[in-house]
Amino acid sequence: MRRTSLEGQKPSPSEDSKRSAEHSSSVQDSSPHSETHQEYLGGVKPFAQETTPKAQPVLATCSVPSFTLDESYTSRDDDEVEAVPAFFPLADSHQRASATPATDETKTHLPSPPNTTQETPIEAFSQAAQRIAPCLMPPPRLPQSLSKPSAAASMRVPTSGPLPNRSRPSASVPKKGNLLLPSNTITTPNARNKVLLAPGHSPLDWAHLARTHPNLSGVPCFQRVTPSMLAWHDGRPNREPGAPVDAKTGKRARKPAWSAYQGKVYNITPYLPFHPGGEGQLLLAAGKDGGKLFMEAHPWVNWENMLGECVVGIMVSEPADDMEHGASLEDMD
Numbered sequence: 001m002r003r004t005s006l007e008g009q010k011p012s013p014s015e016d017s018k019r020s021a022e023h024s025s026s027v028q029d030s031s032p033h034s035e036t037h038q039e040y041l042g043g044v045k046p047f048a049q050e051t052t053p054k055a056q057p058v059l060a061t062c063s064v065p066s067f068t069l070d071e072s073y074t075s076r077d078d079d080e081v082e083a084v085p086a087f088f089p090l091a092d093s094h095q096r097a098s099a100t101p102a103t104d105e106t107k108t109h110l111p112s113p114p115n116t117t118q119e120t121p122i123e124a125f126s127q128a129a130q131r132i133a134p135c136l137m138p139p140p141r142l143p144q145s146l147s148k149p150s151a152a153a154s155m156r157v158p159t160s161g162p163l164p165n166r167s168r169p170s171a172s173v174p175k176k177g178n179l180l181l182p183s184n185t186i187t188t189p190n191a192r193n194k195v196l197l198a199p200g201h202s203p204l205d206w207a208h209l210a211r212t213h214p215n216l217s218g219v220p221c222f223q224r225v226t227p228s229m230l231a232w233h234d235g236r237p238n239r240e241p242g243a244p245v246d247a248k249t250g251k252r253a254r255k256p257a258w259s260a261y262q263g264k265v266y267n268i269t270p271y272l273p274f275h276p277g278g279e280g281q282l283l284l285a286a287g288k289d290g291g292k293l294f295m296e297a298h299p300w301v302n303w304e305n306m307l308g309e310c311v312v313g314i315m316v317s318e319p320a321d322d323m324e325h326g327a328s329l330e331d332m333d
Ligand code: HEM
Pocket: 192, 193, 194, 195, 259, 268, 275, 276, 277, 278, 281, 282, 284, 285, 290, 293, 294, 297, 298, 301, 302, 303, 306, 307
């Protein structure tokens, strides 16, 4: 009760008249339909000619249109209306300024209010506000059982029922045709035939070795390798008379293993203990062009990068072929 509190302070008569004048002018300003307010807006009364505003009876009007619709609340005290907070949009916001005011015309199109004799003022307010501007009200909260689980809740381990991806594949995965293998066919964890490499022979160890040894080819300079030369370097024990014998084992020493790939010849001997597929597999390509076998095993592996320091030379044809070829060219002349 603003007026009551002002009266309780018992100001002097001159102050009292000044305050009541201020109070009445502020109340008029808050009403968009007040005469004084419209005159100010229209510029009819310039500030210099403005006289002391006179106290006028305060009408029980409200700037919030929702209260004017419900007739059961029109008789309420003005202070009661002010006590209800107009929380959104704010009084000076753009939304409120651009909103269509509730004129008599819009009132006629609105549905008739329900019987609100049993409702509390707050319930009636929220219902009336929802009818007028439902988009301005926050959505009602769903009960917890109906609402969607949060992202964090979906990542938690469920407290009941089977754990996800923990049951045996044979029991949970249906077997349809040949698309899925029976679970008992995958018996080994080493499905790609990789071998157990000796300590110090991992791919990283090979990368380090290749980086620190500039020449792993086993030859002093770039070679022109003929097919017969390539075939001799097959990595097998050298059985030729006078061949060197391995000092450790006492057996004949192995010949170097060369393999050709896309016209280049590589010494694959130093890489043998590093090959993830095993020495035996790699030796299958020794003494010949290994491109076909290599592409069948792992086309994604970069041969040139891995064996860049092992390049022996390039493939050339046999000298006899050259002579035959040269003779035929002379014949053509
Ligand atoms: C001389 C060139 C070769 C190089 C540089 C080389 C390199 C490699 C590398 C890096 C892997 C591991 C692949 C991975 O983990 O994805 C591998 C695996 C393997 N390589 Fe080779 N390889 C060569 C030649 C060969 C040849 C000629 C054969 C077959 C005759 C062969 C058969 C295999 C097999 C069976 C595996 C294990 C299975 C797999 O990883 O797919 N490799 N090789």
